[in-house]
Amino acid sequence: MAKGARKAGRVTAETARRITGISLPIGGIQWADPGPSERARVRDFLLALEDRRALYNPMQLEVRGDxxxxxxxxxxDCTTALRSLDEGAFAVAAVRAIREACRRFHDDAQLQFRLFYHHDGGLEADAGFFVALGALRATIGQQIAVLAAHYDIDVESDLTSIMPQLPEAE
Structure with a gap:
């Protein structure tokens, strides 16, 4: 069925989004392409996250600079997504939380790295980096789960490994 077509006598949300005006008494409808829907923008954002190995690579493969x-x-990417979304969009809070988690990671990893480096040195110098990376992944995983559930988007690839897991049904 064509995008925006009528389904079983009902107007879909995509069709309703495209209507820009109705003229009366003759009954004409004016159409426009409003651009990608909010769901499409969120899906594009999640697709970009799927390519960020820093979110799911095994810890032993991570290189701090990368x-x-x-x-x-x-x-x-978060800032770009926020610019494309309406202020009141459901996704705004989740995307902001992801962006904030990235900022916090940089601060926490540096602070903990220096503390470990000055006190212990050697092999424990990167402990703060891995703690901060774990916290970052947990926060982002939660936000991805919220976005995927709200917008009914399937998350593929290794990205699902950082999402909270539902307990198995007995």
Whole structure:
């Protein structure tokens, strides 16, 4: 069925989004393409997250500089997504929480890295980095789950590994 077509005599949400005016008494309808829907914008954002290995790679494969670069890029992705969404969109709070988690990661990883480095040195110098990365992944996983559930979007790839898991039904 064509995008925006009528389903079983009902006007779909996509069709309603495209109506810009109705003229009376003749009964004409004016159409426009309002651009991608909110769901489509959120889906695009989640697709970008699926390509951020820093969110799901095994810890032993993570390189501090690569992770920091990837998360700076993710912050840019968040800002771009926020610019494309209406202020009142459901996704705004979740995307802001993801962007804030990235900022917090940089602060926490640096602070804990320095504390471990000055006190212990050696192999424990990166402990703060891994603690901060775990906290970041947990926060982002929760927000992805909220967005995916609200907008009915399937999350594929390794990204699902950071999402909260529902308990098995008995």
């Amino acid at each position: 992770v920091e670069w990837s998360l700076r890029e993710l912050r840019k």
